[in-house]
Structure formats: structure tokens, C-alpha cells
Amino acid sequence: MKALSRKRRHPLAAVALLVMGLMLTGGLYAVVTTVNEAKADTTTYSSEQVNQGEKLFVANCATCHGLGASGSDNGPSLVGVGAAAVDFQVGTGRMPMQMQGPQAEQKPVQFTDSQTSQLAAYVASLGAGPAIPDARYLDGKGDATLGGELFRVNCAMCHNAAAAGGALTRGKFAPALAGVSNQHIYEAMVTGPQNMPVFNDANIPPQNKRDIITFLNTIESQGSPGGAQLGSLGPVSEGLFMWIAGIGIIIVFTIWLTSRTS
Template sequence: MKALSQKRRHPLAAIALLLLGLLVTGGLYAAATTVNEAKASTADFTASDAEQGGKLFVANCATCHGIGAGGTAAGPSLVGVGAAAVDFQVGTGRMPLQMNGPQAYKKPAQFNEEQTRQLSAYVASLGPGPSIPEGGLLDAQGNAAEGGELFRVNCAMCHNAAAAGGALTRGKFAPALADVSEKHIYEAMVSGPQNMPVFNDANITPEGKRDIITFLKQIEANGSPGGADLGALGPVSEGLFVWIAGLGVIIAFTIWLTSRTS
């Protein structure tokens, strides 16, 4: 007991306890994250998928991302980004880049579905990361009301409350979310492309992500029941339209009156 008491008074004891606490906390967090990501598992990749994906990567991606996807001055490392990030970026045509700029633009995909899958398999083999979501999370049959609340709290400040998109700083923007597939919406949430933060399963559960997708698909299907949405930007664009249109009518009416009196 005396020896144990002396060790407790050792000046390095507090540091040792702190390091032990950090290791335990980190281990528990890593385990919880792994369990959560497993809920959005992808179809199993084969060794052939990864091998073919490696060949496609060397031929089309290594110039910017480096051999082995370790990153270069022209492109970040892809180790640990996961299959979901590759499936989103390549599947929406954002990668390969069309040109250098503040942000990658959506364009027609340069690879077919099989090639996209192979590239995803190769990058997934380099390190653990978010995987391609399974079909049960993409059926848009969640709770739209809950999804709307989650969207307004976490997404509307950039994407607009009507998911019409919005401008960010230095030439960047949050894109409109109409006509975006359920899979790509989910993958964007778990991978955080461009300026978007990552919403892992600790932030928004898989069921919450499903609810958000349901909400987005519902407002997309409803359209704009009030007529032209004017970009869905709210009272600013509506007020500007009324001011310009109303002022134009007044000017036209004034010209008509003066022409009649003369």
C-alpha cells in the first residue's frame, strides 16, 4: 500500500492517467463510429473490383491525387475517405475536375456505373471510411416532418429552407437539391463534399438521414403550388419583383395618360 501511495504522488501520475483516459475515450469513440457506419454498409466489393479500380485510378486520377492516392499539391489524399465519397464525386461528374476553380461543378459522369463502383472499391481498400448506403435507407419512406426539422436545423442555412441552394463566400455555393438521387444525397451527408460539413451517424442517425431524404423528395414532388417560385429566395426576390413590375406598370400607365392628353 505504501508503494502504491508513493506512485500516486509521482509527478507523472497525472499525465499517465490523462493519457489513459484519452486512449479509452478514443477507443470507445472509434468503436461507436464503426458500428454506426456499419448500418450504412455497401454491397461487398470483390478483389477484382479493387484491382480494376486501381488501374482506372492510375490512368485517370493519379495525376492529381498521386500514386496510391496519397495526395499531391494538386489534389488531397483519398486514403480513408471511403467508398461513399468516390461514388458521390465520380457519380455526379464532379470528378475528374472540368477545370480549376473555387468549387467542382456537377456535370455528366465520365465513368459508367461499373467503373464508378470499381474506383470506389479501390479507394475503400486503402482505408476505412463511409460506405455506399444500402437500399433500405434510400426508399424515401421516412418521416418527412422529422426530416424537415432536421433539414432546417442542419442544412437550410446553406441550401435554403426550400433546398434551392445559396451563395457562399469566395465564389463557392451550396447547390440546389432538386433532381439529386437519394443515394447521392445520403453520400453527401456522410462524406462532406466541397464546403459541406460531415454529418456522421453520431450527428444525424441513418434514420434521420432517411427522413431528410424523404422531406427533400416530398418538396420536390410538390413543386411550387403558388406559381413561379422566383428562385425560392423568399420575400427579397418577391418584393423586388413586385417593385419592378409595379413600377413598370405605373410608368406605362403614366406614358399612356400623357399621350392621350396631348
């Protein structure tokens, strides 16, 4: 007992306890992260898809992202970005980029669905990352009310409360979300393209992502019941419109009155 007591008072005992605590915390974090990632759809690809995807990658993407997708001065490494990132970037036409700029802009898609899947298979084989989302989270049948609350808290500061998009700094922007497929919305949340933060399953669980998608579907289907949208930019655009229209009406009325008196 005395020997054990002396060991407890050893000057390195505190350091040993700290190291053990850090290792335990790190282990628990790794387990939680693995569980969260496991909630995503664990899409599996055949070796043929991976091989075809590698050929497509070398021919179309390696110039910027480097052989083996290890990255270069012109493009980041894609190891660990997952199939979802590839499906979003390539499936929306943002990749391959036509030119360097503040951010990749959406343009006509350059690959077929099959080729996009092959590219996703190759990148997914390089390291674990977000997978293609499960179809049950993309049906648009979640809670639109809760989705609206989550959207306003997490997304509206960039995308606007009506999901009409908005300007950011240094020539960047948050795009409007009308017309974006449910799958691409989900993939954007889990991969964080451009300046968007990553909302992993620990931040927003898959069911809540489904709720946000349902909210976006709802406001898009409703249109603008209050009249002209005016860009859905809120009181600034509405006030500017009323100011210009009001001044215009006053000028026209003034000209009409002067012409009558003369």
C-alpha cells in the same frame, strides 16, 4: 498498506492517472466510431473490381490525386474517403474535373455505372471510409415533417429552406437539390463534398438521413402550389419582382394617361 499509500502520494501519480484517463477516453471513442461506421452498408468488392478500378484510376485520376491516391499539389489524398465519396463525385460528373476552380461543378457523367463501381472499389480498398448507403435508407418513406425540421436546422443556411441552393464565399456555392438522386444526397451527407460539413452517423443517424431525403422528395414533388417560384429565394426575389413590376405598371399607366390628354 503504508507502501500503497506512499505510492498514491507519489508526484507522478496524477500524471499516470491522466494518461490512463486519456487512453480510456480514446479507446471508448474508437469503439463508438467503429459502431457508427458499422451502421453503413458494408459493401464488399471483388479483387477483379479493385484491379479494374486501379487501372481506371491510374489512367484518369492519378494525374491530380497521385499514384496510390496519396495526393499531390493538384488534388487531395483519397485514402480513407470511402466508396461513397467516389460514387458521389464520379456519379454526379464532378470528377474528373475539367479545370481547377473554386469547386468541382456538376457536369455530364464520364464513366458508366460499372466503371464508377470499380473506381469506388479501388479507393475503398485503400482505407476504411463511408460505404455506399444501404437501400433501406433511400426509399423516401421516412418522416417528412421531422426531415424538414432537421433540414432547416442543419442544411437551410446554405441550401436555402426550399433546397434551391445559394451563394457562398470566394465563388463557391451550395447547389440546388432538385433532381439529385436519393443515393447521392445520402452520400453527400456522409462525405461532406466541397464546402459541405460531414454529417456522420453520430451527428445525424441513418434513419434521420432517410427523413431528410423524404422531406426533399416531398417538396420536389409538390412543386410550387403558391404560384411562380421566382427562384425560391424568398422575400428578396419576391420584393424585387414586385418593385420592378409595380414601377413598370406605373410607368406604362403614366404614359397611357399622357397620351390620352394630348
